[in-house]
Every structure is written in structure tokens, then in C-alpha cells.
Amino acid sequence: MAGIEIKNVRKTYAGGVEAIKGIDLTIPDGKLVVLVGPSGCGKSTLLRMIAGLETITDGTIEIGDKVVNKLEPAERDIAMVFQNYALYPHMSVRGNLAYGLKNRGTPKVEIAERIEEAARILEITPFLDRKPRQLSGGQRQRVAMGRAIVRQPKAFLFDEPLSNLDAKLRGHMRVEIRRLQRTFKTTAVYVTHDQLEAMTLADKLVVMNAGRIEQMGKPLDVYANPQSLFVAAFMGSPGMNLIAVGELQALGVGLPDAIPASTGTLGLRPEDVTLEAPAEPHIVIDASLDAVELVGSESLVYARAQGIEKDIVVRTPGIHPGEPGDALTLHVAHSALHCFEQTTGRKVEIQRAA
Amino acid sequence: MQTKRTTFTNRGLPYALVLPQLAITAIFFLWPAGQAFYQSFLRQDAFGFRTTFVWLDNYERLFADPSYLNSLWVTAIFAISTTVVSIGLALALAAAVDRMIRSARAYTTLLVWPYAVAPVVAGILWWFMFNPTIGILPYILDQFGYDWNHSLSRLDAMVLIVLAASWKQISYNFLFFLAGLQSIPHSLTEAAAIDGAGPVKRFFTIILPLLSPTTFFLMVVNVVYAMFDTFGIVHGTTEGGPAQSTNILVYKVYNDGFIGLNLGSSAAQSVVLMSIVVTLTVIQFRYIERRVEY
Numbered sequence: 069m070a071g072i073e074i075k076n077v078r079k080t081y082a083g084g085v086e087a088i089k090g091i092d093l094t095i096p097d098g099k100l101v102v103l104v105g106p107s108g109c110g111k112s113t114l115l116r117m118i119a120g121l122e123t124i125t126d127g128t129i130e131i132g133d134k135v136v137n138k139l140e141p142a143e144r145d146i147a148m149v150f151q152n153y154a155l156y157p158h159m160s161v162r163g164n165l166a167y168g169l170k171n172r173g174t175p176k177v178e179i180a181e182r183i184e185e186a187a188r189i190l191e192i193t194p195f196l197d198r199k200p201r202q203l204s205g206g207q208r209q210r211v212a213m214g215r216a217i218v219r220q221p222k223a224f225l226f227d228e229p230l231s232n233l234d235a236k237l238r239g240h241m242r243v244e245i246r247r248l249q250r251t252f253k254t255t256a257v258y259v260t261h262d263q264l265e266a267m268t269l270a271d272k273l274v275v276m277n278a279g280r281i282e283q284m285g286k287p288l289d290v291y292a293n294p295q296s297l298f299v300a301a302f303m304g305s306p307g308m309n310l311i312a313v314g315e316l317q318a319l320g321v322g323l324p325d326a327i328p329a330s331t332g333t334l335g336l337r338p339e340d341v342t343l344e345a346p347a348e349p350h351i352v353i354d355a356s357l358d359a360v361e362l363v364g365s366e367s368l369v370y371a372r373a374q375g376i377e378k379d380i381v382v383r384t385p386g387i388h389p390g391e392p393g394d395a396l397t398l399h400v401a402h403s404a405l406h407c408f409e410q411t412t413g414r415k416v417e418i419q420r421a422a
Numbered sequence: 423m424q425t426k427r428t429t430f431t432n433r434g435l436p437y438a439l440v441l442p443q444l445a446i447t448a449i450f451f452l453w454p455a456g457q458a459f460y461q462s463f464l465r466q467d468a469f470g471f472r473t474t475f476v477w478l479d480n481y482e483r484l485f486a487d488p489s490y491l492n493s494l495w496v497t498a499i500f501a502i503s504t505t506v507v508s509i510g511l512a513l514a515l516a517a518a519v520d521r522m523i524r525s526a527r528a529y530t531t532l533l534v535w536p537y538a539v540a541p542v543v544a545g546i547l548w549w550f551m552f553n554p555t556i557g558i559l560p561y562i563l564d565q566f567g568y569d570w571n572h573s574l575s576r577l578d579a580m581v582l583i584v585l586a587a588s589w590k591q592i593s594y595n596f597l598f599f600l601a602g603l604q605s606i607p608h609s610l611t612e613a614a615a616i617d618g619a620g621p622v623k624r625f626f627t628i629i630l631p632l633l634s635p636t637t638f639f640l641m642v643v644n645v646v647y648a649m650f651d652t653f654g655i656v657h658g659t660t661e662g663g664p665a666q667s668t669n670i671l672v673y674k675v676y677n678d679g680f681i682g683l684n685l686g687s688s689a690a691q692s693v694v695l696m697s698i699v700v701t702l703t704v705i706q707f708r709y710i711e712r713r714v715e716y
Contacts, residue, residue: 121612142618154609158631167627168617215617 070132070222071097071255072118077127079113079279087113089279090127095223096272098253100246102287104266105276106302111259112227114276118257119225120144132222142171147216148225151232153208155200161211162196165218179218186214189248206237213248224249224256230265242268263303267291275299297413300335300406306368306381308406309336315376321353324402326418332410338368338383340404343396351405353398355380357390371396455696461689480690489666490674490691497670500584501648508588509640512595513633517625519596520603530600537593541651545658548586552578552659572660576667579660583668586655591647595640602636603629642706646699671695 072095079088088110095101103111116122118129120141128135136144147168155164162183169179187193190210200208209229216224226245230238246269249256260266266273267287274284275298283295294300300308310333316323327334345352355371358379367388370379380398390396407416430436465476484490519529536544552572554560560570572578606629614624630637653672656662662669662677669677671691679688 119612119616121615141612141616142620146616148613148616150609150613152607152609154607154613156610156614156628158634167614167619171618171623215613219617 071095072223072257073128073130073133074114074118075128075130077114077117077129078125079110079117079122080125087279088117088125091279091281093274093281093284095255095257097255099271100249100256100258100269101272101274102258102260102266102270103274103276104260104263104302105282107261108278109276110279111261111276115225115227115257115259118144118223119146119148145222146225147219147221147223148227149212149216149229151228153200153212153232155208155211155215157200160197160199161192161203161214164200164211165196165214168215168219182218182220183214186217189217189251190214205233206241209233209237209241213245217248217252222255224254226256226258226260228260229258231260231262238265245269264305267303275302277302293415294335294406295415297333297335297408300408304337306338306383309338309341309378309380310334310408311336311376311378311380313410316351316353318375319353319373321351323351324349324405324418326402327405327407328409328416328418330409330411331407331416333408333413335406335408336380336400337404337406338381340400341380341382342399343369343382343384345397345399346401348401348403350399350401353380353400355396355398357392357394357396359392360388360390362387369396371398373398458689458692458696461685462693463686464689465686476686480686481694484687484690484694489669492666493669493671493674496580496666496668497649500580500587500652500668500670501645503580503584504587504591504648504652505641505644507584508591508595508644509637511588512592512640513599513637515592516596516599516603517629519600530597533596534593536590539590541590541654542658544590545583545586545655548582548589548655549659552582573664576664579664579668582659583652583656586659587648587652590655591644595644598636598640599633602633606632638709639706642702646702650695650699 072093074091074093074095077088077091078086080086091114093101103114105111113122117124118131120136120139120143124137128137130136131144131146156167159167165183165186166179169182174182183196184193187196190213192207192210192214195203195207195211200211203211209232212229229245230241233241242265245258258266258269260269270287272284273287273290275282275290277298283290283299290299291303294303294308297310301310312333313323313327313331316334323334353371353373355373358370358372360370361368366383366385369382369384369388369390371382372379382396382398402418405418407418408414409416462480463475463477464473465479466473515533519526519533522529539547551557551559552570554571554573557570563570570578572582610628610632611624614628619627649670650672652670653676656668656670656673657676660668662673672695675688675691675695678684678691682688
């Protein structure tokens with residue numbers, strides 16, 4: 069049980085590529101922190117630096133109040149679940165689970181007990197004597213989890229553990245990981261590029277971009293209140309509609325006066341765009357229907373407005389009956405508008421009428 | 423199984439295309455092998471005037487002959503030593519190169535060179551280096567008080583041919599081990615590092631077991647090499663001596679047949695060799711697939 073404290077950490081590879089450009093992050097004891105971002109944003113590198121698989125160029129990482137910069141991975145008392153599971157192919161499942169404990173000189177009786185316990189929790193008892201190649205992807209994933217659990221480490225590190233599974237199993241294992249982490253109350257760092265995984269798992273969500281932290285906070289806060297264009301576009305599926313203010317003005321859309329003058333881009337969540345007029349003050353955009361995606365419980369309507377480069381995505385409940393070419397009127401409540409500064413792409417708050 | 427089928431319009435063409443290879447196989451492999459097999463049942467007098475069919479007499483004499491049994495024993499020692507030395511050194515070199523990042527290619531190229539050297543030339547190279555009169559190594563050994571003379575000492579002679587034969591084979595083994603090492607995912611060693619295994623322990627508990635299919639394959643290949651491909655090395659260095667101590671089976675076939683002109687016995691010996699290589703090949707094909715772990 070220990071928190072992780074990351075202070076001004078940098079990573080520069082030989083050859084001068086800067087993968088991590090100064091990160092400060094507190095991972096509270098017992099919480100699950102998700103690092104999310106597009107590939108190449110440095111999230112895996114950061115995780116591997118916590119694990120001790122990459123050297124730290126600058127700054128410090130503390131696990132449980134102890135600086136671990138110079139410690140070997142084994143001495144950091146962490147367990148890691150890899151994307152490809154990294155199970156030892158020549159050992160049985162039992163051997164895989166026992167390996168880390170044996171190396172640490174755990175008594176045989178205790179090893180057996182811990183394996184029994186972990187196998188029971190993960191429901192892999194029937195496979196204990198099989199080799200990894202005889203298991204399905206989901207079962208291998210469980211064994212990889214088991215290898216982390218039996219160690220009873222200070223922290224779990226997950227490196228995109230679900231990306232090799234099919235969609236259904238991924239959803240199932242996501243819930244499972246959450247449940248296990250809550251049960252053991254072990255600090256966990258979870259890396260993923262899947263924003264849905266990030267939203268559902270995280271106690272604390274950290275959005276990374278180009279070696280920096282873009283935004284962190286509770287998942288719903290990050291979703292509801294993206295602080296930059298990058299976060300706005302990255303979080304949510306489909307992502308936020310981002311439209312240049314100039315394009316809207318050219319279209320003759322009446323924007324509220326409260327929008328700051330420095331605003332360059334407006335953000336509209338697909339679920340905040342409605343086809344019926346809401347009661348509160350709103351903006352109106354005339355558009356025509358481009359395409360409809362029927363997801364089942366809801367429809368994604370792609371609306372084309374004149375002079376606006378990208379289709380505006382509208383999330384609407386039920387099945388939308390429209391045909392391409394139909395005229396649509398889109399409404400967005402003033403309170404649901406996100407304003408981003410022209411020059412920096414940072415969020416600017418709408419000035420509320422006094 | 424998915425197979426690619428090419429359709430020939432002319433039925434005879436495919437046969438015509440494989441014919442040259444079949445002809446080469448028949449003329450240079452099947453025919454001599456058949457000749458040897460037939461000849462192993464014959465006995466010829468010293469001047470070649472009379473040939474008699476003696477059934478298994480050549481074989482019976484062979485296995486009653488102490489010098490042949492000695493040769494079997496010598497071959498076994500030679501093959502095992504060569505295999506152990508060349509596999510051990512190749513594995514160490516491959517493990518070292520696998521850790522390199524930038525210079526790995528240059529080292530790989532250099533390490534592959536000895537494979538291109540002809541066996542006789544390799545033998546002569548080592549013969550020069552170990553020559554008791556002019557060689558550099560006996561000179562160095564002399565400083566340490568060891569009197570090297572492979573034309574007198576049975577042990578020295580054996581060490582010499584084992585070294586020469588291993589040196590040539592290390593390149594081949596090295597390439598296979600390096601490829602094997604590079605196919606082991608890094609995440610496995612990383613997982614083992616997190617699991618508290620140091621570099622040495624990781625090597626013996628994770629990497630070596632995963633290399634076992636490669637190691638097994640190389641063991642068979644090296645034994646075959648040491649038994650059949652080392653004629654040139656022996657011929658270039660010790661010529662089987664001193665006192666038969668390096669007279670391995672292939673060399674004895676040549677010696678008895680072409681020097682001693684005992685063609686019947688020589689043919690019988692080559693048939694024995696042939697059956698050994700067939701056995702080894704069968705072992706290889708049979709078991710190599712099963713030993714693959716993943």
C-alpha cells in the first residue's frame with residue numbers, strides 16, 4: 069500500500085528525442101489512475117519509468133515516500149500486466165504465478181496458499197496445470213492478472229492490458245479489473261489509448277499529449293469540462309464537434325454576447341446538439357442531413373451546414389427516420405457551449421450575465 | 423493445409439523441370455551409396471584380381487576390430503566435445519551481441535566469417551598456430567610450462583581438432599542462437615525482472631528454456647557436422663594420429679579404403695556411417711517439432 073509521487077519527471081532518449089517533457093503527478097494510495105492519450109504521447113514510457121524498465125532522465129519518482137530512481141524493477145515492489153501478457157510460455161500457469169514469489173524466497177506453503185487464493189478469485193483454478201498456449205486470450209489475461217495479484221505488491225501497473233481482447237471480453241475484463249482493484253485497494257496505474265476504458269476505470273484521469281499532461285481530474289469532470297481543444301476532441305466517442313467561430317458567423321448563426329472575444333473555436337458535445345428547440349436560450353444552426361448511423365439505442369446524425377468544413381455529429385435517442393438531404397435545425401443551449409481560445413486552444417469561460 | 427498449385431498445360435514439363443536435380447541426386451548420391459552398400463558385402467584380394475561375395479563378413483570383422491571400436495570411441499568424444507564447445511561459445515557470443523544496440527550488425531558479420539573458410543584451410547590455420555616448432559600457441563603455452571605437442575600427445579591432438587572443428591561451427595550456431603534470442607519478446611525478460619529475477623537467473627530460467635528448440639536442433643546438426651564434415655580438418659592437422667587417437671570414422675573410411683586399399687571394409691564402414699546419419703535425421707524430424715514450447 070503506497071501512493072506514487074512523480075515530480076518533474078523527464079525522459080530524453082539518446083539521440084535527443086524528448087518523450088516526457090516534465091510531468092508532475094500524484095497517484096493517491098489505493099486509487100486507480102488512468103493515463104490516456106494517443107499513441108506516442110509518452111504514457112507507456114511514463115509507466116515503464118515507474119516500473120524501472122526505463123531510466124529517468126530528470127526528476128524523481130517516489131513509491132510510498134521512497135525515491136526509486138536508482139532501484140531495480142524488482143526492488144520497487146510493483147507488479148505489471150503487459151499488453152501481450154508476457155506469460156512465460158514454458159511454465160504452467162502455476163509456475164507463472166509462483167515464479168515471482170520463488171525469486172523472493174517466499175516459503176513453499178505460502179506460495180501454494182497465495183496461488184490457490186488468486187486462482188479462486190480469478191476463476192482460473194481449472195487451468196493451473198496448463199501451459200499458457202493452451203489458454204484463450206481472456207484466460208491468459210486472467211493469469212497475467214493473477215501473477216500481479218499473488219505478489220501483493222505496493223502498486224499494479226497496467227500497460228494496455230485489454231487491447232488484445234475482442235470487444236465483448238474487453239468490456240467484461242474492464243469491470244473485473246475495477247472490481248479486483250477495489251477489493252485489494254492497491255494503488256494502480258493504468259495506461260490505455262481507449263477513452264471509454266479510461267472513463268469507466270479511473271478514479272483519476274490523466275490525459276496526456278506529446279509528453280505533457282493536458283488535463284487531469286475525475287473522469288466526468290474532464291469529460292464535462294475539457295480544458296483544451298485536444299482533450300475536447302480526444303474524450304468522448306464521437307468526440308466533441310469543434311467549429312470555428314468565423315464559420316458560424318458567416319453562416320449567420322446568432323452567437324450569445326457572453327462568448328469572449330478571444331474565442332476561436334466553439335465545442336459542442338454531440339449529445340448537447342438537439343433537433344428540437346430547448347426551453348433555455350440557445351443557438352440555432354440550419355443544416356441538412358448527410359448521413360445517419362443507427363447504433364440501436366440511439367442514432368448518430370451527421371449534419372452538414374453550409375461553410376462548415378466538418379459534419380456536425382448529433383446524438384439523438386431512438387431511431388432517426390431522416391433521409392440524406394433532409395433539412396435539419398440544430399439547437400445548442402448556451403450553457404452547453406465550450407469556448408476555446410483562438411491562439412492557445414485553451415478553454416475560456418463564458419462570462420455569465422451578472 | 424493451404425498449398426499453392428501451379429497448373430502446367432504440358433504434363434511432361436514438371437517432370438522435365440525436376441529431372442536435372444533428380445539426375446544429380448541419382449548419380450552423385452544414390453548410385454555411390456548403392457555401390458558402397460554392394461561393395462560392403464565383397465572382398466577383394468590385394469591386387470584386385472579376384473572378388474568374392476562374403477555376405478556380412480566385413481561387418482563382423484569390423485565390430486571385432488579393436489581399432490574400429492577405438493575409432494567409434496574417438497568419434498564419440500570428438501563429436502560431443504565439438505558440440506559442447508561450439509554451442510557453448512556460440513550461445514555466449516549470441517547473448518553478448520543480443521545486448522548490443524548499435525554495433526550488433528558489425529559483430530554479427532565478423533562472427534560469421536569463419537563459416538566461409540574451407541575445412542582444410544581451417545585445419546591448416548590451426549595447425550600453424552599450434553605447430554610445436556613454429557606455432558605461436560605452443561610458444562605461449564611453453565611460458566606457462568606446458569609442453570604442447572600434438573604429434574606426440576593424444577590429448578593435445580584431440581584438443582587441436584576439437585578447437586579447429588568448433589571454431590568453424592561457432593558461426594553457424596551463433597546465427598541460430600541470435601535469431602532465437604531476438605524472437606523472444608522483450609516483455610518476457612522485463613516481466614521476469616519485475617518478478618525479481620536477476621540477469622543470470624533470467625538467462626537460465628527464462629531465456630535458455632525458450633531457446634531449447636534451437637539448442638536441440640543445433641545439437642543434432644553439430645553432431646552430424648562433427649561426424650561427417652570434419653574430414654578436411656583432421657586431414658589438415660593430425661591425419662588421425664598419434665596412435666589412432668584422432669582417427670574419427672570418416673577419416674578411417676578414407677584411410678582404410680584409399681590408403682590401405684581394403685575396399686570391402688571401407689565400404690562397410692561407410693554404410694555404418696550412413697545408418698548413423700539416417701538415425702540422427704529421423705531423430706531430428708521426429709522430435710524437433712514437439713520440443714517447441716510456444
